[in-house]
Amino acid sequence: MTQLMLQSLLPVLIVAFGIVLSLLLIAWRRSQKLILIFTLIIFSVALLASFSLFVNLPNDVQVTTLVKVDSYGNFAFMIVLVASIAVSVLSSMWLTHTTEVHDEFFVLLQLVVLGAGILVISDHYASLFLGFELLSIALVGLVGYSRDSEFSVETSFKYLVLSACASSFMLLGIAFIYSYSGTLSFTAEQVMFDNMSDISILVRNHSYGDVLFYRVGFLLFMVGIAFKLSLAPFHLWTPDVYQGAPTPVTLLLATVSKIAIFIVLMKCWFSQAVFVETISSDVKMLFLMTIFAIASMLIGNALALKQQNIKRVLAYSSIAHMGYLLIVLIVISPQSVALAWQSALFYLSAYVLANISIFMTVQLTQYNHNNTEINIDDWQGIFWQNPSLALLIIVAILSLAGIPLTMGFIGKFYILNVAVQAQQWWLICALIIGSGIGLFYYLRIIFVLFNKASDVNEKNTTKELMPVSFTLTPAVNFSVIIIIAVSILLGIFPDLIGSLLVTAN
């Protein structure tokens, strides 16, 4: 192992080492404040290491066959770390309610991040599975963390059982793929597929095994991935788990887990035969992905329409967003792969920022309501009482809806660019219809914020509404303003991130 390899693994190593140190810290003194600060330091140092690596790393570094560090994965890990920092801060707000000391929470959180870190740099089905399981098992613990909440057991069991099923399907799929290609490494697979110029040769060439096994294998593999990304036919767990899990953990599910899985899916997908050249592209595989994407966009948006609970709305909207994101996988020429990567990473950054904003608001209002259920109507008239918080929600919602001035619009612009270059008109249609439906519930949330006191009295004479009159501490207010400023700045000058992504190989 050379120094370069060590250096390129540094961010992940920092997190791994941090976990060991955290355990020692807990043994030494159980203090929630201490472990929070320690976790934040670990994440920040890892973020710094990642950033310096991103700037300095000239090209990909293959560290054993298991792991390949490239700048796309590195950038994704940076987003993961930013999201994790937000999660830790939100957790510290949430965990103050009880007298217990919650050291384990933060260790589990670090484990999730480690799993994500392994996923985004993995170059091998074995390391993929390792990261996948590390992420899932730690998440199960976190999802059911609040023992006294009424949904906790249901939620964590639902997640545990389904997640275990998904992993076993995925494992079977990996075995099938192996039976066809004879290798578990993405790079080796890519080399192999590159040498086969045409899919018809692929089918006839018996020395490689039956292509049917390969296709079935990939389908089963996708079952596992689609479960984690909550793509359409495998999305049923999402709203319940989002609703039942503690808010910071929901944010973790929505961001860290999805980014990491999506990045590894992209790495795996682009190394497969399915798209290599137009002639050899496997139409059946592309069709499969198209179905996943269209179904997710339409189902996610349609089911979100009638929801009252904000977390459930976000759950369904995340299904739709993963559907939009799948579009970048369907490129038909190798030249577009770079653009696909840029689009995915930009879109994910926008998505993460919007999710952080909304979950932060959910956590803040939840804290004031002393109540785990936050409905859309609970946000009535926030704008007139607390403009900065309302602005945070508005910018985040507009970003999710893909309206200009926000990052979400640029993300959608990137994705449309990929789709137009690949000439996927059906996907574009689905995207337009999906966004149209989506506007319906997004706008409803925004209009609720502007409701005046008089409207409330007109409509809800029977139901007593909780007043949303509260003040934020200066520190929270400051961070709210910072997030708003960053979202709008990146929405107007997207090249601050875009140019970074272009220079990434």
Add this chain to the structure above:
Amino acid sequence: MSITLVMCGLFFGGALAWFLEGVKAQSAKWVSLLTVLVISGYFAIALNSTEHDFSTLQVLVRVAWIPSFHIEYALALDYLSIVLVSLTLFLALICVLVSWQEINDKVGFYYFNLLASIAGIVGVFTAVDMFLFFFFWEVMLLPMTALIAIWGHENRHFAAIKFFIFTQVSSLIMLVAIIAMSTIHYQQVGQLSFLYQNWLSLDLPLSISQYLMLGFFIAFAVKLPSVPVHSWLPDAHTQAPTAGSVLLAGVLLKTGAYGLIRFVLQLFPQASLNFAPIAATLGVVSILYGAKMAFAQQDIKRLVAYSSISHMGFVMLALFSFNVIAYQGAVLTLVAHGLSSAALFALAGMIYSRIHSRDLNKMGGFWLNTPRMGGFALAFSAAAFGLPGLANFVAEFLSLVGAYQRYPLLTILAAFGLIGSAIYGMVLFQSVFHGKSQVKHQVKQPINDLSPRELLVFSSLLALLIFIGLYPNSILGFFQSDSIIIAVNNIVGVSK
């Protein structure tokens, strides 16, 4: 001269108004009025002092904005944009004046939205980078939607959502077409570009360009609006506050027509020529359908809204007849309708502020108490049905004369729309000002006649309508040597 300054001035003026209203009540409207006046003054002075020849598009600013996609911040002006920007600024003044006493709730934020929306509209009329155009196209919607959703009437949320979804979905289609154009530019030139001038030089095969043209056309037809995608308009107009309706009818609809002229006709001449019979038919259907529906309305604002659909049908018909006279008529219709419909919506707002109803059945006999308002109302409905001497007459006459040379049958049908407009115009006037008074408390509390502020609004609008009506060359003069005329001639040449 700097358009950026105009937009920033409007935006920050609005922000200042919002801020100052918190410091001192009643200051927001003065700040907004002052902002619009100063900006309009600046625009007029700057326009006079430049030596650009605006008969062709003059690029004023070009700065790289998003280099990774070769997107630029590029603004340009020609006479078409100048006329429309001037109309926008004038109506901005009217909007501030009509909201003077109507808005009593969250006043600062209201004026901020109003001015931000106007800034966005100015951007739409001047942007020549297509990404920037799309950006402004969307940005002007947000404050407009807020105006409807917060200060609108009883059914405002529904109207606002409908308005937003219609425009958003159609503009996403346009975005796809824009991206496709830049991809084609990439294939032909080797570089992405969103600059309008670069696109003009592309060599588009007809098979592709007709789809792309359709992408743009749908977005602009929704905004115009044309049947069958008009249904957002009556709701949005009816539920919006007065200034919102004035802005919607006066300028926002014109962005659709502007898009048709600037982008659809010029970027895809051959495809538009092939599509023209369908578009012209849609225009005629809009004229007749709008007139018929306007006649059947009980709600004064809905009536005016449907009349807008009818009038915009003339624009569509005229634009797609590829004729210089018709083109001039279309541009003049934009201005004339902007003024007359703004006046009618202002009238509806003034009546609403007096009797708190928009229902025509509850009105009547206003003439007794409000002769001045009645006189103006008569003049404005006369303008709407095209009385000679007022701007609308010249505009519609030119449109029909031009269109007749290409579509005789359609134009004859369209001319029936004029009769329809006379009928609904008289229905409007009669049921409000003539007949028995329906207002019960009228004896105790007579309805006030126009206040000096309202008088100012009406007389300035009427003066402009009469001036343009008597001397249409004040506007048409700009469009004698326009680049579009060359384009029109080219197209007609192509077709022969």
